């Protein structure tokens with residue numbers, strides 16, 4: 001808990017936007033406090049599809065600003081965190097039934113100029129979209145689009161034989177929950193106070209300051225700050241109306257998205273981009289070495305306090321969609337895990353959930369001490385969003401309005417993208433007891449910091465008890481000491497995804513070990 005100091009900036013919400021802003025602000029020399037009512041990334045920011053992407057689909061909505069910013073950002077982010085993010089190739093099988101969502105501007109334009117297409121998404125138009133995608137965002141590292149013959153290319157292996165042609169393009173993967181934690185860690189290293197399991201229950205203006213009431217398991221506390229940032233994600237409107245008591249005309253649209261996880265369905269490391277006959281798309285992505293991740297859906301979600309859970313309709317939709325493409329025919333019995341999250345989208349009055357804008361809007365309220373509220377956004381644009389937030393706040397805070405985070409590595413990411421393979425080899429050479437999969441997992445989570453967890457260990461037993469799936473006491477200690485983890489769910493479902501591999505009994509042992517330590 002903080003002392004009685006006045007923060008320059010206080011942030012409500014420990015998702016990617018709150019933690020990204022905390023990092024940027026503390027790097028500019030501001031004193032920053034951040035309160036997260038649960039665990040870091042416990043809400044939307046651990047439930048995404050985990051892509052740093054421009055969003056090929058958004059081109060159909062003519063969202064060129066968003067797509068361009070996100071495309072440029074992919075490579076900036078990849079270079080700052082080549083451990084938790086990596087390039088991925090997306091295989092887009094072609095077939096004649098692919099159709100536009102009738103609501104998109106591209107679809108409306110097409111029905112005017114080429115009415116006989118009847119909403120079909122012709123191959124040449126997909127090629128054109130990919131050409132735009134390749135060139136809109138100054139791509140330097142990632143390879144461009146190519147045509148793929150699915151009858152000979154390994155990428156065809158997972159698909160039904162009726163798919164013979166595809167295009168293949170690039171985007172990047174990112175471990176979303178670890179991205180949040182690494183931003184929080186970096187912010188803390190630069191002086192920010194990150195308070196988890198701390199709820200902001202009230203905030204009121206008092207002269208030039210905010211008086212902010214915080215609630216934890218142990219009681220209430222008040223802090224003061226010169227400016228307040230509302231990065232409460234799905235709770236952004238509730239925070240304005242019930243916590244800050246400020247009227248806002250900006251509305252939020254909550255759109256739930258769900259994913260299913262199955263055992264690994266294909267033997268290559270590429271991802272599939274499946275197009276439906278209603279303009280919607282889903283991905284099937286290699287996941288956590290031995291699994292496949294399939295998603296996502298778009299369903300309106302009324303109340304942020306209602307836990308986001310996959311519905312039966314969403315489950316059938318994803319299974320049917322994937323089964324229309326994959327060789328392996330899935331049933332509900334193949335699902336080993338599901339997760340759902342709620343997109344806090346800026347309400348632009350769009351008709352359907354999938355057509356609501358994915359762009360972000362920052363609203364500054366100056367009826368006294370500054371209040372900045374964040375609406376919408378994507379994992380991919382979090383760093384730019386933080387820069388824009390600081391640009392808006394800088395005049396009141398007396399700090400530079402120039403960004404600094406582009407090109408600055410997150411913890412463990414201080415290596416060139418081209419040296420990732422060498423670092424993994426070096427890790428195994430230094431710790432020969434690591435299996436290749438174990439080394440891969442540690443490197444992908446901790447990057448150049450993996451050696452700090454392994455220390456002087458000469459054998460696996462030097463790392464303490466093994467709870468299963470290579471989760472050792474040494475790693476648990478790191479997560480609790482350096483990564484703000486406090487419970488079994490924090491370590492098994494957010495700092496890692498080892499929850500997919502541990503039995504209920506092993507998970508309970510992890511929980512008991514954590515409790516005994518605290």
Ligand SMILES: Cc1cc2nc3c(=O)[nH]c(=O)nc-3n(C[C@H](O)[C@H](O)[C@H](O)COP(=O)(O)OP(=O)(O)OC[C@H]3O[C@@H](n4cnc5c(N)ncnc54)[C@H](O)[C@@H]3O)c2cc1C
Pocket residue numbers: 012013014015016017018035036037038039040041042043044045046047048049050051052053198199200201231232233234235239243255256257258296297340341342343344374376377378379380381
């Ligand atoms: C299904 C799905 C797929 C997606 N896929 C992608 C993708 O592939 N790529 C991409 O770029 N983006 C993707 N996104 C979008 C991205 O995940 C979100 O834009 C982003 O995570 C939102 O982050 P946030 O910080 O605004 O919200 P959140 O992560 O929800 O954080 C807000 C936090 O505020 C906390 N909070 C709320 N009220 C209080 C309070 N009073 N006191 C303290 N704490 C409080 C909450 O507990 C929460 O942790 C996806 C989203 C979804 C749902």
